Amino acid sequence: MPELIEADVGPAARHRPRADTALATVPAGAPVSRVWAALGTAGVLQDLYAHDAHDTHDDRSARGGTAGAPDPARLAGLIRAVDARGDNGVTLSVLVQAASALPVLAACAPGTGPVRQALDAALSGTSTVALAATDGAAAGSDLAGLGTQVTIGADGLLLTGGKRWITTACGADWLLVLARHRPGRHFTSFTWVLVPATAPGVRVRPADTDLLTGSGTGHVELDGVRLPRDHVVGRPGRGMAVFAQHMGTERLAGALWAVALTSRVLADTKERLTRRHVDGRPLWEHDAVRQRYAGCLVQVRQLRALCESLGERVAHRQDLAAAALLKSAAGLVADPVLAACAQMQGADGFARGGAQRIRGEAGVFGIGGGVTELVLGAVADHADTVLTELRS
Numbered sequence: 001m002p003e004l005i006e007a008d009v010g011p012a013a014r015h016r017p018r019a020d021t022a023l024a025t026v027p028a029g030a031p032v033s034r035v036w037a038a039l040g041t042a043g044v045l046q047d048l049y050a051h052d053a054h055d056t057h058d059d060r061s062a063r064g065g066t067a068g069a070p071d072p073a074r075l076a077g078l079i080r081a082v083d084a085r086g087d088n089g090v091t092l093s094v095l096v097q098a099a100s101a102l103p104v105l106a107a108c109a110p111g112t113g114p115v116r117q118a119l120d121a122a123l124s125g126t127s128t129v130a131l132a133a134t135d136g137a138a139a140g141s142d143l144a145g146l147g148t149q150v151t152i153g154a155d156g157l158l159l160t161g162g163k164r165w166i167t168t169a170c171g172a173d174w175l176l177v178l179a180r181h182r183p184g185r186h187f188t189s190f191t192w193v194l195v196p197a198t199a200p201g202v203r204v205r206p207a208d209t210d211l212l213t214g215s216g217t218g219h220v221e222l223d224g225v226r227l228p229r230d231h232v233v234g235r236p237g238r239g240m241a242v243f244a245q246h247m248g249t250e251r252l253a254g255a256l257w258a259v260a261l262t263s264r265v266l267a268d269t270k271e272r273l274t275r276r277h278v279d280g281r282p283l284w285e286h287d288a289v290r291q292r293y294a295g296c297l298v299q300v301r302q303l304r305a306l307c308e309s310l311g312e313r314v315a316h317r318q319d320l321a322a323a324a325l326l327k328s329a330a331g332l333v334a335d336p337v338l339a340a341c342a343q344m345q346g347a348d349g350f351a352r353g354g355a356q357r358i359r360g361e362a363g364v365f366g367i368g369g370g371v372t373e374l375v376l377g378a379v380a381d382h383a384d385t386v387l388t389e390l391r392s
Helices: 018-023 032-041 044-048 057-063 072-083 088-108 114-124 239-275 287-317 320-344 346-350 355-366 372-381 383-391
Strands: 129-132 149-153 156-166 174-180 190-196 202-206 218-227
Touching (some): 018 032, 018 044, 032 072, 032 114, 044 088, 044 114, 072 088, 072 239, 088 114, 088 174, 088 190, 088 239, 114 190, 149 190, 156 174, 156 190, 174 218, 190 218, 190 239, 239 320, 239 355, 287 320, 320 346, 320 372, 320 383
Parallel strands (some): 129 174
Antiparallel strands (some): 149 156, 174 190, 202 218
């Protein structure tokens, strides 16, 4: 898979991906705001959307194509570079912003106004955006049942409701809120609203969890938040359609992260297996260990091949069936591979930040963006198409 565009930073780093170069001087343990700022300053975030980030909505509509679609290869390079830092919470925050919030903003931003300003600031790394879709009034997968409401009046917007388990909520400058503007579960009943995190009536509290702490995940309360009409993102009634259009990007990004994370843990596990000895032999030389490890390698390599073969279809052709395949595959690969690594590492896996904790945090692959079992139902819905492709 091609790397990110190289930065001219001298002979030592000329052949490194730009994302790696941008993050090289960011200290370990830095918060996501600093990581995001470094990526923005280096132009990495802008490069994801270089083909349409500064076009107006009308410009993109006139020329056709998918608005707000990132380059899959650059997205992969970004995720690899952030994951290499080993802070899964920060990686989750960067992923959701880059692959969910930015595509929605890029697809809907007019030439001027607060939505354009928020997009430009996020791309430059000077502000962060939390995608606030999961609702306090419904199960996470039941977006059509959300209870957050926006009243669109002649004199502005009135927003009331609550959002739960929102990544980046605790440090975001903007909240991209999915709300209903009329009753019912029809997909035209929902609208995106851009909410300043400091607006009166907005309250954010951290989620009660010890996992993925760097993600800034929190719960958001919206108590009579009043905003000008130009804080509507896109056209009223298009919220769910825009979200569905770009849901595949987050699923692609999740699969790319699953590859990066499992590869990193597998590399660490192999190094440990070569150092630990049983009966005078390194664990790595025992056939049972090698076979189990090799099985993990095969699974991860298959997942990467799936990402490479489907990435363009998901990002630029909005192929939701392909996105469902990627999402399901990531959920089915990550947990068994990380479980095997945690067991092969033995007691070391229980160390602070060790494989057992990583496995717990990686549970997000089976839940975030759709529970694996539900997404497998979507794969089954497209069984005939998949079978035709397999037999062609």
